[in-house]
Amino acid sequence: MDLSRARWRKSTRSNTAGGGCVEVAGNLPGVVAVRDSKDPFGPVLTFAPEAWRGFVGQAKQGSE
Numbered sequence: 001m002d003l004s005r006a007r008w009r010k011s012t013r014s015n016t017a018g019g020g021c022v023e024v025a026g027n028l029p030g031v032v033a034v035r036d037s038k039d040p041f042g043p044v045l046t047f048a049p050e051a052w053r054g055f056v057g058q059a060k061q062g063s064e
């Protein structure tokens with residue numbers, strides 16, 4: 001998968017102490033990519049946009 005056009009953004013839940021950093025690229029057609037910001041050349045997980053929205057929705061419910 002070509003991720004050269006991915007615009008990565010760091011999660012607002014990531015902390016500034018260097019741990020728990022997640023970056024998401026949602027600008028790619030038909031896919032949402034997720035990576036560890038401390039390892040930008042490491043593995044990337046990809047999800048269908050609907051699956052990603054479902055995951056984020058469930059995560060938000062669990063944090064309330």
